[in-house]
Amino acid sequence: MGQIQLNQVSKSFGSVEVIPPLDLTIEDGEFVVFVGPSGCGKSTLLRLIAGLEDVTDGHVMIDGDDATDIVPAKRGLAMVFQSYALYPHMSVRKNIAFPLRMAGLDKSEQDRRVTEAARVLNLTDYLERRPGQLSGGQRQRVAIGRAIVREPEAFLFDEPLSNLDAALRVGMRLEISELHKRLATTMIYVTHDQVEAMTMADKIVVLQAGVIEQVGSPLELYQRPRNTFVAGFIGSPKMNLIGGSEAAKHDAATIGIRPEHIEISEGPGAWEGTVGVSEHLGSDTFFHVQTAASSEPITVRAQGELGLRYGQKVYLSPSMEHLHRFDSKGLRIE
Amino acid sequence: MISPSVILLLGWMIIPLSLTIYFSFLRYNLITPTGNPFVGWENYYWFLTDPSFKAAMINTLVMVGGILLITVIGGIGFALLLDRPMWGQGIIRIMVIAPFFVMPTVSALVWKNMFMNPVNGIFGRIATGLGFEPIDFMGQIPLLSIVLIVSWMWLPFATLILFTAMQSLDQEQLEAAEMDGAGWTSRFIFIVLPHLARAITVVILIQTIFLLSIFAEILVTTNGGPGTASTNLTYLIYVSSLLQFDVGMGSAGGVIAIILANIVAIFLMRMIGKNLDA
Amino acid sequence: MARSVSNRAKALNTAVAGTLGFLMFFPILWIIVLSFKTEEDAIRAPLEVLFNSGWTLESFFTVQERSDYFKHFSNSVIISLGSTFLGLLIAVPAAWAMAFVPAKHTKNVLMWMLSTKMLPPVGVLVPIYLIFRDYGLLDTRIGLVFVLMMMNLPIIIWMLYTYFKEIPGEILEAARMDGASLREEILYVLTPMAIPGMASTVLLNIILAWNEAFWTLNLTAAKAAPLTAFIASYSSPEGLFYAKLSAASIMAIAPILIMGWFSQKQLVRGLTFGAVK
Known part of the structure; x- marks a missing residue:
């Protein structure tokens, strides 16, 4: 299960309110994309869900339980970072196994899950390499592998494709979509690219200045934009x-x-x-x-x-x- | 967690510093016990009006200026040269940089004896071989000799830093300038030099701080002589405090040295501070 | 795109740079040669030294026998390693705190720490000398360890700080998401990532301490004298014994020369306080 609910969640840095109180429900198994121009608060919102930032006010509910005060690791969420955040001193195998090692899983179970994830992500031949020896796309897959093995309630992606070149980006987009179809796990995906949002999402959340402008399926947003901002933001050409x-x-x-x-x-x-x-x-x-x-x-x-x-x-x-x-x-x- | 460092550095700075300032107002000599009376500015007066102070100040300026001139110009030259495509660049770079890792006493003695000795030194032999009168480096041109020795030690430092800066120069910028019709000299003046300006300033400031404190090289080559011909401020203070045991006088000199170094340090700290924000 | 360069231009560059590089390196090369010569051969004309004389290890043995070289060598080792590791012990927590839990005044504290490095040593020579005399620290290794540690502490803190700063925040967040506790985060993620930086810091500071020639000359006599001071004793008239001076010099600089070659990059970082990248 991976239903996530934000109740009147707000975030201020000092006296600057970056996210005014906001409600949002993400259903189990949904692929939700947060999209908006840079600085719109979409990454902050993701980090609030992850627990990497503390909410200023309001509650983050995961599967109906209040997770607001739970530490990130205990929320059952896995995150793929923009820079991939791979541990440079560990081999691919150790990188992927790290969350399992932290969870205290026994060695054989760790190996089983790492091997499985590597197979799914075509990383089997690279398991003994260091991240520095991998290409951008491979690093991206390692980061995803590290997230998959935990079998989380939900995946969080923070602009995961922005460091890849255009051709690779299209390929990874498909791979992530396919992964979602196969795992049927909730995924929350942050991007500034409306094409990624349109092509991948079940549900798109358009944000501007911390405010949700519209929530809906890609076609809803395309056909019935609620305001001029969404109208101009979704669709290409504009x-x-x-x-x-x-x-x-x-x-x-x-x-x-x-x-x-x-x-x-x-x-x-x-x-x-x-x-x-x-x-x-x-x-x-x-x-x-x-x-x-x-x-x-x-x-x-x-x-x-x-x-x-x-x-x-x-x-x-x-x-x-x-x-x-x-x-x-x-x-x-x- | 910061406090041990802060306390230690604070103690290291404040205790000796205040003692130096305190001593500088006393008549305090280690061999002739005088009861260390308070004498106000007397030490400063005597220190500043002593002809050897004037000599030492001039020598310090000549040393620092001369070495800076040689190392900065030489360093730019080496940096440009090493930045060009060549075979064995790594080995050549290592050869250029090696002198920096030689301890000051070794480099000073090696130059003094093996190169600058008028009889057996290599320079002396070359001069004799060509039919010239060999120069007695330490006797005739002690200051220049020291400038040369120390320049040899610091040229690698300037080279290394300027070379590092050189490598961060965007090649496309140079190619753009070339397309715009800039010749080699114009590219150097309008693109390369401005790019290196910051690194050059840093080299000058840091070297100045270290060069104001040249000591070992003088101690093992000329002992500041002949007379005061190669005495710099640091060496002069050493002579008054540890050779003439005049603590008061030495301290007064120390305070003056600190003030001089601080003038340079202020500029250096400003540059570091700016970079810390960026 | 790197431009292709004709081999002729490349050869010319190599020749010019190689010649100049060789000239810079020549004094070091020359003492290596002289150290393997007898005293009689060492003062002959350079060409004769090179092509018309035998090679011997005699000078190395003489230096050790006559002046107990290894005592000074071990002094140097103890003083440079001691001051560096003591400094590291004090600097790591400070740099750690400033890099990962920065407070409002962190930058000012850091700048102030650096500014203590700008203090000319001669300015505090008198009081340090008198304090050392009164507390019996003159000519002791422990005294020198302390002074050199204080001299290099700002550089150590600074270098560690910049290395710690470079560890990306996202990695620490990833570790937290992966369920690492603070202890595990430090043990499995931060420390392994910080070790290269710490190693560089140690390397550069050993070099600086090894070559330090103001305090070592002023605060030691016979007992605790490291190699800098030992070599200084050759200033006259033993300096005219070229072979022995060369042998002693080579032994004094060889370890640092080798370490120095490995630490070129760190040198720029450590000595410019990050003002040049």
């Missing part, structure tokens, strides 16, 4: 947010429309504009179109190639059923 008179036509302070929900054509349409820079991805093309409707260029996503040139006059037609409307406080209008 949602077009348009204010002023164009928004007023729809009884809103701001309207939002995703690049894939705008049609671009040489024929007539709602907004007239000129093509700026186009980004060709092969499968798709992103056009940045300057219009009178918005001061910012509007991003349009079109399938395939359209053969539009820089400076050409075009018309944009947003699809009305995909229009998001926000009030003057940035909140969604249904």
